[in-house]
Structures are given as C-alpha cells and as structure tokens.
Amino acid sequence: MAAAPRPGRRGRGRAxxxxxxxxxxxxxxxxxxxxxxxxxxxxxxxxxxxxxTAQVIVTSLVVGVLPACQVTLTAAxxxxxxxxxxxxxxxxxxILFYLGLLALLGxxxxxxxxxxxxxxxxxxxxxxxxxxxxxISRAGRFTLSQVEDPKIQDSLQRAVREVGFxxxxxxxxxxxxxxxxxxxxxxxxxxxxxxxxxxxxxxLAPVPTVVAQILQGKRAHALEHGRSEERRRLTYWQHxxxxxxxxxxxxxxxxxxxxxxxxxxxxxxxxGADLRLANRNFRLAIPMVVLTAxxxxxAQATAILAGTDARHVAGxxxxxxxxxxxxxxxxxxxxxxxxxxxNQLFLRNVNEFLAIEHTPLPEGELAFPExxxxxxxxxxxxxSYPGSGRHALENVSFTLKPGQVTAVVGxxxxxxxxxxxxLGRLYxxxxxxxxxxxxxxxxxxxxxxxxxxxxxFQNYVQYQLSVGENISLGLVHEADRAAGRVEAAAREVGMxxxxxxxxxxxxxxxxxLFTGGVEFSGGQWQRLAIARSMVRSASVRVMDEPTAALxxxxxxELLDTLTTATAGRVSLLIAHRFSSVLRADxxxxxxxGRLVEDGDHQELMGLGGLYARMYEAQTAGHEPAxxxxxGAR
Ligand SMILES: Nc1ncnc2c1ncn2[C@@H]1O[C@H](COP(=O)(O)OP(=O)(O)OP(=O)(O)O)[C@@H](O)[C@H]1O
Ligand SMILES: [Mg+2]
Numbered sequence: 001m002a003a004a005p006r007p008g009r010r011g012r013g014r015a016x017x018x019x020x021x022x023x024x025x026x027x028x029x030x031x032x033x034x035x036x037x038x039x040x041x042x043x044x045x046x047x048x049x050x051x052x053t054a055q056v057i058v059t060s061l062v063v064g065v066l067p068a069c070q071v072t073l074t075a076a077x078x079x080x081x082x083x084x085x086x087x088x089x090x091x092x093x094x095i096l097f098y099l100g101l102l103a104l105l106g107x108x109x110x111x112x113x114x115x116x117x118x119x120x121x122x123x124x125x126x127x128x129x130x131x132x133x134x135x136i137s138r139a140g141r142f143t144l145s146q147v148e149d150p151k152i153q154d155s156l157q158r159a160v161r162e163v164g165f166x167x168x169x170x171x172x173x174x175x176x177x178x179x180x181x182x183x184x185x186x187x188x189x190x191x192x193x194x195x196x197x198x199x200x201x202x203x204l205a206p207v208p209t210v211v212a213q214i215l216q217g218k219r220a221h222a223l224e225h226g227r228s229e230e231r232r233r234l235t236y237w238q239h240x241x242x243x244x245x246x247x248x249x250x251x252x253x254x255x256x257x258x259x260x261x262x263x264x265x266x267x268x269x270x271x272g273a274d275l276r277l278a279n280r281n282f283r284l285a286i287p288m289v290v291l292t293a294x295x296x297x298x299a300q301a302t303a304i305l306a307g308t309d310a311r312h313v314a315g316x317x318x319x320x321x322x323x324x325x326x327x328x329x330x331x332x333x334x335x336x337x338x339x340x341x342x343n344q345l346f347l348r349n350v351n352e353f354l355a356i357e358h359t360p361l362p363e364g365e366l367a368f369p370e371x372x373x374x375x376x377x378x379x380x381x382x383x384s385y386p387g388s389g390r391h392a393l394e395n396v397s398f399t400l401k402p403g404q405v406t407a408v409v410g411x412x413x414x415x416x417x418x419x420x421x422x423l424g425r426l427y428x429x430x431x432x433x434x435x436x437x438x439x440x441x442x443x444x445x446x447x448x449x450x451x452x453x454x455x456x457f458q459n460y461v462q463y464q465l466s467v468g469e470n471i472s473l474g475l476v477h478e479a480d481r482a483a484g485r486v487e488a489a490a491r492e493v494g495m496x497x498x499x500x501x502x503x504x505x506x507x508x509x510x511x512x513l514f515t516g517g518v519e520f521s522g523g524q525w526q527r528l529a530i531a532r533s534m535v536r537s538a539s540v541r542v543m544d545e546p547t548a549a550l551x552x553x554x555x556x557e558l559l560d561t562l563t564t565a566t567a568g569r570v571s572l573l574i575a576h577r578f579s580s581v582l583r584a585d586x587x588x589x590x591x592x593g594r595l596v597e598d599g600d601h602q603e604l605m606g607l608g609g610l611y612a613r614m615y616e617a618q619t620a621g622h623e624p625a626x627x628x629x630x631g632a633r
Contacts, residue, residue, distance in 0.1 A: 037344035038174035041167050045123045048130035055119035059112055060175045064182025066109050067325040071190050073102055075318035120175065124168030131163045131350060141358050144426045145386045152356060154228035157235075159353035162346050170343045173336040180333035187329060191322040198303045198319060202326045205295035208288035210334035216281045217342025223277055224346070230266060237263045244512055299323050361425060364443035368452040371568025372402040372539050374437045376423070382431035383418060392418040394593040395432070402539075405563045405571040407584035409614060414590040416574045417458050420542040423572070424453040436540075451477050454538030456546040458574070460529035462520075464513040467499050467528070468506030474532040489531035492561050494554060495524065522549040530558070544574040552579075559583055578618050587611065 046053045077098035084095060139147075139156060146152050184203075191199040240246045241259045250256060303319045376399065383393040393415045400406050408416045421427050422434060425441055434441045441449065454474070463470050471486045486506065490496040502508040502518055509517040510528070520528070526549040533541070546562060547555040556579070563573065563583035575581050587604055589597035589611045597604055597611050604611035 037347060038170050038177070038340045041127065041170045041347075042174055044130060044167070045127045045171055049123055049126040052119050052122040052126065056116065056123055056171075056175055057178070059116035059119060060179045061182060063109070063112050063116055064179040065186055066105065066112070067183045067329060068186030068190060069105055070102070071187055071318055071322045071325060073098060073105060074321050077102060078317045116175070120172055123171060127167050127171060128164055131167055132160075134354060135159050135163055135350065138354055138356075138358070141360070142356075143359065143361065144421075146356075146359070149386070150229065153232065155349070155353045155356060157232055158225070158228050158349035161231075162349045166343050166347045166350070170340055170347060173339040173343065176332060176336035177340065180329050180336060183329040184326065184333050187322055187325045191319065191326055194319050194322065195303060195306055198299050198306070198323060199326065201295055201299035201302060202323045203330050205292050205299060205327055206331040206334050208291040208295075209285075209331070210338045212281075212285045212288040213335065214338040214341055215284060217338065218345065219277055219280065221342065221345040223273055225349070227270065227273070230270065234263065234266045234270070237266065296327060299327070361428065361446055362442050363446040363449075366439060366444045366448075368444045368448040368539065369437055370452070370537070370539055372437060372570050373568070375402060376400040376540060376570050377435045378419075378432070379435065380432035381422065381429045381434060383415075383422060383427060383429050385418075385427075391593045393422075393429075396593075396595045397432075398588060398595060398598060400540075400570045400572060401586075402570050403565050403567045404585040405565050405573055405583065407581045407587045408572060408574045408590060409576070409581055409587060409611065410590035411614075413592075415593040416590055417544050419590070420455070420544050420572060420574060423540055423542055424450060424455065447477070451536070452538055453540040453542065454533045454536040456526075456530050456533045456543045458544040458548075460526065460532075462511055462525045462528075464509075464511040464517070466504075466506065467502065467508050467510045467518075470510050470528040471531045471535055474535040478537060485535055486531075489535040492534060493527040493531045494557060495527050495531065498524070523551060523554060526550060527554070527558075530562070534561070539569050541569060541571045542574075543572065545576065546573070547575070547577065547580055555579060578615055 042053065045056075077095075080094040080098055084092075135156070142152065188199055188203065191202065237259055240250060241256070241263070250259060300320070300323060303316065303323055306319075378396050378398050378400075381393055381396045382391055384391050396415075396419070408419060410416050418427070422429055423441075425446065436444070463473065465473075468483075468486055471489050472481065472483075474489075475481045475485060483506075487496060490499055490506075499506055499508070503516075509515070510520065511517050512519050526546070530543075530546050533543070533546075543562060547558060550558060555577075559580060563571075563580070565571065565585060573580060573584055581587060582601055586598070586600055588595055589604065589609070591610055597607055597609050599607070601615075605615065
C-alpha cells in the first residue's frame with residue numbers, strides 16, 4: 001500500500017507531499033502556548049513523583065543562573081589580570097581568588113547538572129509509567145463494540161507508541177525552557193548593558209533554525225497521524241511471521257513469501273514517505289542554517305569592531321563570552337519551545353485516546369440473583385453489530401428455565417454466539433429486552449452481573465500465565481479463592497493428574513511464549529478454559545462449543561458435568577455435536593438470526609425441520625453446507 005501523503009487533522013498540514021498552509025499568526029500563537037501542555041505534564045509529574053519533580057524544578061532554576069555568574073566572574077577575572085599587568089605590585093591573591101571561584105563554579109555546575117539529570121530520569125520514568133497505566137486502565141473500560149472499532153484501535157496504537165517517551169521529552173523540554181529563560185534573561189541583561197546591538201543579533205540568530213525545526217516537527221506529526229492503520233497492518237504482518245500460533249500455518253502453507261511481500265510493500269510505502277519528508281526538510285533547513293550563521297557572524301563582528309579599543313579588552317572578553325552563552329541559551333530556549341510544540345502535537349495522540357468517551361453501560365443497583373427462580377427471558381430481542389446493516393438476531397423470544405440445560409443449535413453464522421454474548425451484556429440488544437426473574441438486565445449492577453454469568457467462549461483465551469492462573473482467573477472476584485477450588489475444577493475437567501505431573505505443578509508456565517513454558521494440546525487448553533468457567537459461582541452458564549476440541553472419550557466424561565442441570569442455574573449449551581445436544585433438556589434452533597424451532601429432541605425430530613435435517617446429516621456422517629437447509633446466508 002503506497003504511503004500516499006494524507007491531510008493531517010482538520011486538513012492542516014500534509015504529510016510527505018503538498019505544502020503546509022501558512023498562517024504565521026496562529027502558528028506564533030500556538031508556539032506561545034507550547035508551554036501549556038508542558039505545564040500539564042509537569043502537573044502529572046508532580047502527581048506521580050513530588051520529591052523528584054521538586055528536585056527537577058530547583059536544580060533547573062539554579063542551573064539557569066550559572067552562565068550569568070560565569071560571565072560576571074570572567075569579567076572580574078580579566079579586570080584583575082589587566083590590573084596586575086599594569087601594576088608594579090604583585091596581585092597574585094586576586095587572580096588566585098577568581099581562578100578558585102571559576103573552578104568552583106565549573107565543578108558546581110557539573111554536580112548540579114548531574115543532580116538535575118538524575119531527578120529528570122526518575123520523573124520521566126515515573127511519568128511514563130503513570131500515563132501507561134492510565135491508558136491501559138481506560139482501554140479496559142471500553143465496551144466490546146468500541147474495542148472492535150478500527151478507529152479506536154488506531155488511536156490506542158498511537159497513544160501506546162507515544163506514551164513511552166513523549167511525556168518525558170516534554171517534561172525535559174519544559175525544564176530546559178525554565179533553565180534557559182533564567183540563563184537568557186540574566187546573560188541578556190549583562191550583554192544589553194555592554195552592547196545592545198550585539199545582544200539583539202545574538203538573540204535573533206537561532207530563530208531561522210528553530211522555525212525550520214517546528215515545520216519539520218509538524219510534518220512528521222501529520223505523516224505519522226495519517227498512517228496509523230498502515231503501521232498496524234505492518235505490526236500485523238510482523239506478528240504473523242513471528243508468533244507461534246500463526247507460524248504453524250505460515251510454515252505449512254509456505255506463506256513466508258506472501259508475508260514478506262506484504263511486509264516489504266508496506267515498508268516501501270513507509271520508507272518512501274519518510275525519504276520524501278527528509279528531502280523536503282533538507283530543502284527547508286539549508287537557507288535557515290545559512291541565515292542563522294550570517295546573524296551569528298554579524299553579532300561577533302559588531303562586538304569585535306566595537307571593542308577594539310584597548311580600554312575595553314576586559315569588557316570585550318565578557319561580551320564575546322556573553323554572545324556565546326546568550327546564543328547557546330537562545331538556541332536551547334527556542335529549541336526547547338519548538339520541541340515542546342512538536343511533542344505536544346504527538347502527545348495529543350495520548351490525550352485524544354484518553355478523551356475518547358467511554359459511554360459506560362447504564363446499570364442499576366440490584367445484585368444479580370445467586371439463584372434464578374422464574375428464568376431468563378428474551379423478549380423480542382434483535383441485535384445488529386455496529387456498522388452492520390444486517391440483523392445478527394431478529395425478534396427472538398424465549399425463556400431459559402432454571403434447573404435446565406438448554407442447547408442452542410444452528411448453522412454457522414446463525415447468531416448463537418451473539419445470543420450468548422448478549423446475556424453477559426458484552427453487547428446490548430438493539431431491540432427488545434432480556435429480563436431475569438422479571439428484572440431487565442440493565443437494572444443489575446454490571447459487576448454483579450458479570451460475576452454471575454460465566455462463559456466458556458468459542459474463542460477462549462490461552463493465558464500465557466501459570467497453569468493454576470489459567471483456572472484461578474475465574475475466581476478473582478470471589479470471596480473464597482482457596483487453591484482447593486482450583487484443584488477441584490481441574491479434577492472435574494480431568495486435568496489434575498496431568499498438571500500435578502508438570503515440573504512446577506500448578507505453578508508451571510503455560511504456553512511457549514515465555515521461558516520454561518509447557519505447551520498444551522488444543523483440547524487441554526479447552527479443558528483449562530472450561531475449568532476457569534466452572535470454578536465460578538455462576539447462576540447463568542454460557543458454554544459456546546465447549547467440547548469442540550475434546551476427544552470423544554474426554555467429551556463423554558465431561559458432558560456429564562457440563563450438562564448436569566443445577567437448581568437455580570440457567571445453562572446455555574451452544575453446540576454443533578449432537579452428542580452434546582442430546583443431553584440437553586430443551587433445544588432452540590436458530591436460522592439466520594431467527595428462532596425457528598423450540599422443543600426437546602423428540603419434538604424437534606417430529607417437526608422434520610432444520611433440526612431433524614441437521615441431526616440426520618450428522619448421524620449419517622456429514623453436515624449440510626452452510627445455508628443448504630434454508631438458503632445461503
Ligand atoms: N464482532 C462482530 N462484528 C460484526 N459482525 C459479527 C461479529 N461477530 C459475528 N458477527 C456476525 O454476526 C452473525 C452471527 O454470528 P455468530 O458468531 O453469532 O454466529 P454463530 O451462530 O455463533 O456461528 P458459528 O456456528 O460459526 O459459531 C454472523 O453473520 C457474523 O458475521
Ligand atoms: Mg459461534
């Protein structure tokens with residue numbers, strides 16, 4: 001995909017190609033406002049580390065006055081030298097005194113700079129950790145629909161990329177600004193009293209270079225902002241080529257050339273745009289650098305021409321030193337300001353992400369029942385995924401009774417998993433309502449509901465944590481988190497003996513991602529997922545294809561546990577295999593989002609409809625192709 005230049009936000013700035021629309025006044029205004037996000041970052045740093053931030057501020061102020069001290073001391077030293085040269089009496093005392101002071105000042109500066117840098121590193125590290133924490137905690141509050149939104153994914157990716165170093169840079173540039181404002185002000189005042197023309201030229205000299213830096217920063221930001229999705233695609237291909245879960249297909253299907261082609265194409269686009277930007281930046285920088293050099297030379301020439309008089313030799317020394325200091329301080333000040341301006345553009349990515357509305361699900365005050373008495377009722381429920389024009393579920397009504405296991409069957413894409421997800425409010429119905437014992441789901445506290453609805457997902461997670469944690473994660477919000485519960489669940493899914501024989505038993509690292517990890521088979525992972533779900537004190541249990549990866553003997557052993565009806569509990573078993581379905585008390589048959597049949601096995605067979613066709617196809621050794629029963633989806 002070509003990294004074609006795209007307009008930046010609100011059409012300002014262009015990446016790679018076209019010209020940046022110029023509006024000098026608003027640019028100046030934004031430059032003047034550059035310290036504002038810096039101050040915000042300072043506030044965040046203060047909250048994350050008060051002592052460190054205080055050290056940074058104090059050392060910055062002190063470091064700022066050092067150049068003025070040095071200019072003053074140099075002038076005094078030069079005067080003492082001249083006095084000694086013109087006098088018949090020895091003046092060694094004075095000279096040694098100033099020499100000593102200059103040496104002390106040099107040493108003091110070095111120590112102060114070291115202290116400042118230590119405090120800065122500490123603050124930067126804590127600040128970045130503080131903001132990373134905020135990003136991850138915000139990400140965890142999104143709804144599933146939001147997380148599935150590619151725009152939110154782009155924003156998250158940008159925020160994560162910038163949070164590692166931008167806030168720290170901004171903080172360091174703010175500190176630099178404070179230091180240099182003090183240095184600039186004090187040395188500038190001295191120079192102004194010696195020769196105001198030189199002071200003016202020295203202050204103006206770095207301006208062109210800084211303007212170039214700002215424009216370059218803006219362009220870099222516009223370029224990065226416009227190619228967030230491209231970067232995510234690149235990461236995706238890198239993931240495919242490097243992670244064990246995808247590598248097996250990459251190797252078996254010999255997909256390496258395909259991966260490489262896409263990777264190279266994306267990289268070529270990215271590198272091409274980078275190079276175009278580098279060339280534009282180079283063309284911009286050349287005249288600016290020449291201008292800066294010309295102004296610097298003018299300042300020095302003016303000082304020398306004005307100070308050729310022998311009486312002003314000491315003053316000239318001070319002026320020359322002051323020019324150098326003022327210029328470097330001006331350069332650093334402008335550099336820090338422009339850097340802050342550029343970094344705050346990038347830091348907006350973090351703030352933009354943090355500002356995304358969470359639209360928290362409305363929730364009530366009620367605790368979800370520990371035991372269900374009347375049942376879970378779907379009342380005319382419809383649901384469409386965000387951005388999809390189609391109904392995944394359409395006007396569905398039924399009641400799941402407690403003390404029963406209800407199976408849900410249907411062809412691929414019929415809406416079975418979607419139905420399960422609505423129960424835990426992972427998605428909200430777009431029509432109708434779901435009520436538990438007569439109370440709408442939204443009237444329960446969300447945490448209480450989530451604790452009582454337990455899942456074995458169709459695509460369960462294989463946690464690269466310890467084997468024990470793969471089960472005990474189901475218990476994190478339970479009052480009783482005894483290890484005995486984990487072991488009991490492992491026994492129920494027939495995994496205890498296997499786990500006990502592992503090198504560190506339940507503490508063994510699961511999966512091969514980290515050192516010392518032990519890999520499990522697909523069915524063993526699925527059994528851990530079942531144990532994680534079973535260990536919870538749930539009153540609604542959703543099992544989405546829980547035995548799909550199990551061998552028939554294990555499945556037969558586990559089905560007793562999975563299909564044992566429990567009083568007060570609603571169990572929903574989504575299944576393709578009739579070995580599971582036949583154990584259910586009742587079966588709901590879905591077709592293209594609609595509930596088309598409802599009854600027990602005998603009743604449904606008697607109907608001779610979709611269920612009977614699916615059953616016959618499976619027992620005859622093959623399933624109908626998707627859509628074959630009632631038309632393609
Ligand atoms: N996250 C999603 N975003 C958008 N559409 C989705 C999403 N998940 C599922 N769908 C769509 O919703 C419909 C129902 O999907 P669902 O996963 O509920 O089917 P299913 O009955 O569980 O199928 P299967 O037997 O294959 O597991 C499908 O058309 C699917 O394309
Ligand atoms: Mg499914």
